[in-house]
Amino acid sequence: MSKFDSPAGINPLDQEKVLARPHARKEGPLKVTGQATYAYEYSADPDLQGTTYGYLVGAGVARGQVTSVDCSVAEAMPGVLLVLTHENMPAQGASDTPVPQEDDATPQMRSAEVDYYHQAVAFVVAETFEQARAAAGALVIEYDNRTAEGDYVLAEVMEDAEKAGSDEESKDQQVGDFAGAFRRADVQLDVTYTTPYQSHAMLEPHASLAVWDEAGEELTLYTSNQMVHWVHRGISKTLNVPQKNIRIVSRYIGGGFGSKLMFYGDAVLSAVAARTLGRPVKCALTRPQIFNHTSHRPATVQRIRFGADGDGRIHAIGHDSYSGNLPGGSAETASHQTKLLYAGENRLVRQRLSELHLPPGGSMRAPGEAVGMLALECAVDELAEKLEMDPIELRVLNDIGYDPEKGPERPFSSRRLADCLRRGAEEFGWEQRSAQPGERRDGEWLIGLGVASAFRGNLVKPSSATLRLEKGGKITVETQMTDIGTGSYTILGQTAAEMLGLTLDDVEVRLGDSEFPKSSGSGGSWGANSAGTGVYYAAEELRKKIAKAAGYDPKKAVFKDGEVWEDNKCTLLGVVAAKAPEPLEATVNATFGDLNKQYAQASFGAHFCEVGVHRVTGEIRVRRMLSVAAAGRIFNPVTARSQCLGGMTMGVGAALMEELHVDGELGLFINHDMAEYHVPVHADIPDLDVIFLEELDDKSSPLKGKGVGELGICGVGAAVANAIYNASGVRIRDYPLTVDKILAGWASRSGSQGR
């Protein structure tokens, strides 16, 4: 047990021989040659011979009750082995909400009740996928359809909204006298923005493969999940099987973005069916199922109010966020960043939750900030225009080095927001921007520039790891940590290599298996920092053991070039390993003290965007983008850059096209396939660039880094929206910013514009 509870001093990671250097991802060759096994792809193991195929059947109504399921035709079809419905499901752990849980019981088909569209109502298992799918199509399911009783439109239920919860995040921030300060302010802004439902739309669908031992007592579940220890506990609770009898394997994950923090029908029903049949069962959700059966990012309505003096100093900030979810579901914390981002001695920040009967909402890349910044950073742009100030100057003027609620006694651990804005302005050519919209032209295109701040709270979680010195002098790292495409394999390898004076090739990293020590998992951008800290402390411990085994004083031992040194004596690690009577290894659980209470911790950045808006048709094209980020030590500039590029791309999607459309009568997300749920394609994404500012945050972790994976998306869409306003003169407060809204904006001011 090692606890990080005081700022990190100088440590071996500061050598930066391996860490903070660009490395291609370790598992890259496996992925591009098809050798990386995703959950659905395991087959070589003898236990997996005779694997069968499960096909989930989702409810065809949004609310009601299954009154009958006629399986007779399906069960007689070729290859069909089993049809599960609520009628023949074994007992499961109970849950008082239909919302899938992260680490608690999430029963499937627990009753005849249908709580949301595409909630599982049947599961068909057959010898082949095609047989299972055909039989699923032959089920005759009757409902008592009570869809009309449900609420599916946020705007219609907002009035009944309640406080989102009792945790710290949900607490209202009330500082000073917001109402009075707002009323007295020289310049007021009071605007309401809306953001739509979004889908994670990751490449790999949710998929699971379940195999039991012959006695039906021990389960191995290969599943695509970001959090091994959560799904481990959750499956145990759901199936009523002790955790020690369950092994979770999640070695490679084709994207998650928060959707795979939880587990769904593919995992639970594959496990139940495999036990019933005594044969392995695998199931991948189909693409149309993912949009309604799994989670999504909730829509928000956000009211933002600023009161400023004529010089641009903000004295009153108000941010109210409204969202909805099924009973027991959580709120989208869209106003959270507003507690910390800008100065202002009078503050009112609230989030409210209403009950809705759409499918369950959950976390999606940078929950809270990703949509909160879409609204807040456009509102700042609007305030700048009212003040006739440059939007960068306004942001810098209201920059603040400490938690505005708690005061100077709670400073930020590190905060280079102003530097990011200034550096970006210089690199991007911000001086080309005209404050007056619609002034710049390039042929048929109106050109506009936009900027937004980037902010993402920095989180850390306990994480443990085992490091072992292998016979040849190489190191093996083992932890439950996952790699969702972010670079965990590489970064943890770099951390271990740096600590032990090795190269990255000398370290084997094994992840995503519940047999290994429990880790932070991947979520909330905490993964690299937290899991890295686990590896750091385990490496510290292993260094001591190696030094002792070599006969050196652990306090004086230096690790470099594959050797351990004391003064002018040295021994190859391979020699130490060969001579050790038993394997040298260390397992340490890293925990974190209250430094994140003493210090406000967040990553910062600035996004810049240039767009063209076609002066006749209103079509929008992003022309170039730049992100500048300060996120502590950048452990690997290659994978961190990829994270930011991905975030920028997703931010363009949020700004311009991503929207799950609600059918308010039928109660579902209607555009539930990748043809109609639009995410950006190559043609939408122009030249992107990323700059990392140098920063070491010694209050965050011994690695001195901060989260970066979600910072990349926070604020991007607002920079796009601000650029669109600068180009077209149309301020759209309803995301996504599609061509019809540009045209509506032009139509509403025609005559007055008269260009």
Place this chain on the structure above:
Amino acid sequence: MKAFEYVRAEDAAQAPGLLAEGGKYLAGGTNLLDLMKLQIEAPAQLVDLNRSGLAEITETEEGGLKIGALVRNTDLAAHPRVRQEYAVLSRAILAGASGQIRNRATTGGNLLQRTRCPYFYDTNLPCNKREPGTGCGALAGFSRPLAVIGTSEHCIANYPGDMAVALRVLDATIQTLKADGSRREIPIGDFHRLPGDTPHIDTVLESGELITSVTLPPPLGGQHIYLKARDRQSYAFALVSVAAVVTDSGARVAFGGVAPKPWRVESAEARWNEGAQAVTDAAFKDARPTAQNAFKLDLAQRLVQAVMNETQSAGTPEGGAA
């Protein structure tokens, strides 16, 4: 997907004789196979045309082109004479789908592409086109991408493709072979049906009737333009598209994304010199948009304006006032 019988036609003339009750022809399969997997289409039999010939582009005696029904979209768009003399067709094809899909998709099959209306795509939901008599979910639901004209109270689905919109301005004709061995020619304007009270019938093709080729009249000359406004820049269906051929003697213009068929109104073309609004006012005179898709009328006018600007290249109205 339901089990089906698979038969391969070795030549086109033989194909109609092979087709059984409830059977369908299989060409590129880019639309049909997707629909079969979702059980929206459930043919009892597929007659595979991929080895039946029909994959040639030849010159007609009149100086036009005869395009075999099995010519792939990629090959058609890349054909030198198409690129030079029927550029609107090449541009329309390249504005659609993806390179991989265009490699498979065929000329005949693309004409038969079914709607992308989301209610059509979910077998739980009401849709008169998929299952007559169940109602239209889109009318009171999500209609933003759907048709604004030519619709009925039973269906507001649109024809989603690009190629056919260009074929419409080029006045292509479609050659078919019927089950009884007779042949006929169908002008492209008559090929797709409006929904009326039988929205499940997309075209005038009879049961077992096979498209063998598509013929283009001699080249028109002039400027060929295809503009496609959509929610992302590739791999998205048109919100509105415009195919235009502008010559010294006049303009032809057809619209995609707005109707159950490529939408061309010849009397609207006659008003080309009166400006974009005159053209679209005439072309969309009887439009019945929903609140969600009324923007398509404005967008169509603006796309026509953009075509005019491109062809005239001087003295053009601006966005805010257009």
